[in-house]
Amino acid sequence: MGTTTDPAPGANVALLRTTRGWSQARLAREAHVSHSLLSKVEVGDRPLTPAVAAALGRALGLSMAEVQGQASVAADDEPLLSELRSAMRDYDLPQGQAVPEGRIRADLETADRRRDAVDVAALLRMLPALLRDATTYAHTQNTAESWSALADTYSTVYWLAARHRWMDLAELAVTRQRWAIEQQPNPIGEAFADRDRAGTYLNFGDVERGLDVVDRAIVTVQSTPLSTTDRDLAVGILNLRGMTLAGRLTDKRQGLREAERHIRSAWNAAGAFSHDVDAHGLTFGPQNCFTHVLATRVDLGRTRDALALTDDLDAAVAGLPPTRVAPTKINYARAQLAVGDRDGALESLGAAFDAAPQMARIHPMGREVLRVLVSLHRRSNPQLLRLARLSGVSP
Incomplete structure (x- = not known):
């Protein structure tokens, strides 16, 4: 990819x-x-x-x-992207042959593993067929579980599109996701769909409206009869998105106030979990809450506060999937660069590439930190040359 x-x-x-x-x-x-x-x-x-x-x-x-x-795709992958777009257009056109429930469940688990590992090339290869199968399965079974499986598939499409900044595809994916989850009552699924919808506002830079989506979704969750665990999960996931949006507000004083509100709520929800849990292709718990707090501190310009969150970043992210480790390492590198620690930033950026090379190569901030390091370095550095070669940034 x-x-x-x-x-x-x-x-x-x-x-x-x-x-x-x-x-x-x-x-x-x-x-x-x-x-x-x-x-x-x-x-x-x-x-x-x-x-x-x-x-x-x-x-x-x-x-x-x-x-x-936008991040482009290799020429060999262009037909796969066209197939994925075609499958999304056929959202209400199930195939004639029935799809076994076991196959959908197994394929979704495989997609989640590839997403967690940030194997975007393998994920794109399987998504067109998975989306058509999930569409057929949902229309045939017409149960909350089957529509939830289809919504999760669209959420994975959104994730892939957002990573590459294919915003037309990302917007369509969240629209289809919301449509699928509304076919049968599913409050948790609706919360996750709102989280992804707010993500499109984040990528468009319209953070105020994204925050409105998050806050409205939190109110809905809190007023819906749910188990304590489900409520904490939904509220927590939404607050992670909320703090990220708040960190991008132009008015940093307002951003700090909004971010702290979401951070407090997220930590409170995370306290109900002894360890991070996976749900609907996402991770929530104390560790992932930490990674989002760190990123938000950096976005707010409070880089020293971000660096002070831990003196052992490897331990703080141990056990998290590469899809969370790599961006956290990139955010840490960004903070190190801001305080003048170029060597530390290069080491952290190298760790991000090692954890998830396909993500680091297309991650906008990863590429920017690398470009600045290349610009500032006045001597040859093997690690810098290696990363520049992997990402295509000119040394």
């Missing part, structure tokens, strides 16, 4: 700007960011943060994801 020719997000900003015929001064003025910051982002002396990407997107009339740049 992916190629080594996609520009890093900061470099993509320069391409978008020059294509428009805009000067740096004009884009900085329209986006309400400093000219100096924009210049450093474009040349690779500062990483393009999500907040700045969103501001530039608003000025250019683009989503945050479009500013960061």
Whole structure:
């Protein structure tokens, strides 16, 4: 999956700007960011943060994801992506042959393992057929469980699309996910669907509306008769999304207030679990709550607070799937870079590539941290050259 020719997000900003015929001064003025910051982002002396990407997107009339740049697929994978889009169009057209329940359950478990391992290439290979099978199974059985299986499949499609910043596909996936889960009463499934819907607002840079989706979903969960465990799980997952959104607010004072509200609620929910649990392809518990708090602190510009959360990051994320380990290592590297610890940032970034190379190669912040390290290093470094080669960032 992916190629080594996609520009890093900061470099993509320069391409978008020059294509428009805009000067740096004009884009900085329209986006309400400093000219100096924009210049450093474009040349690779500062990483393009999500907040700045969103501001530039608003000025250019683009989503945050479009500013960061879509990750392309290898030519051999293009037919698979077309097959996946076709299967999504046929959401109400089940196949003629019945699908055994056991096969759906087994294939969903396989998809979850590949998602956790961030094996996006293998995941794309299996998703078109799985989506058609899950569609047929849901229409045939018409039970809460069968529609939930279809919704989970769409959630996995959303995850894959969001990682690559294919936002048209991501938006369609969450729309289909919500449609599937509403076919039979399923409050937990609806909460997870709302979590993914809020994710599309996150990727578009429209964090205020994303927070509205999260808060409304939390109110609905809390007013729905559920077991304590199910309620804690649903509220916790929604609060993880809420704190991430809050960290991206332009007004960092407001962001801190909103983030702390969601952080407190998430920790409270996580306290009901002795260890992280998996549900609907997602992970929730004390460890995953920690990873989100760390990321939110970094987004809020409180990098030293983020670094102070643990003195042993490996132990803090031990046992979590690579889909959580890699972005946490990237966020830690971003914090280390912000405080001037280039060697530490390079080590953390290398650990992210080791944990999930397919994710690290397309992760916008991973590519940006690497681009800045390449720009700032004045001597040859084998680790830096290795990562640059893997990601396609020019050394």
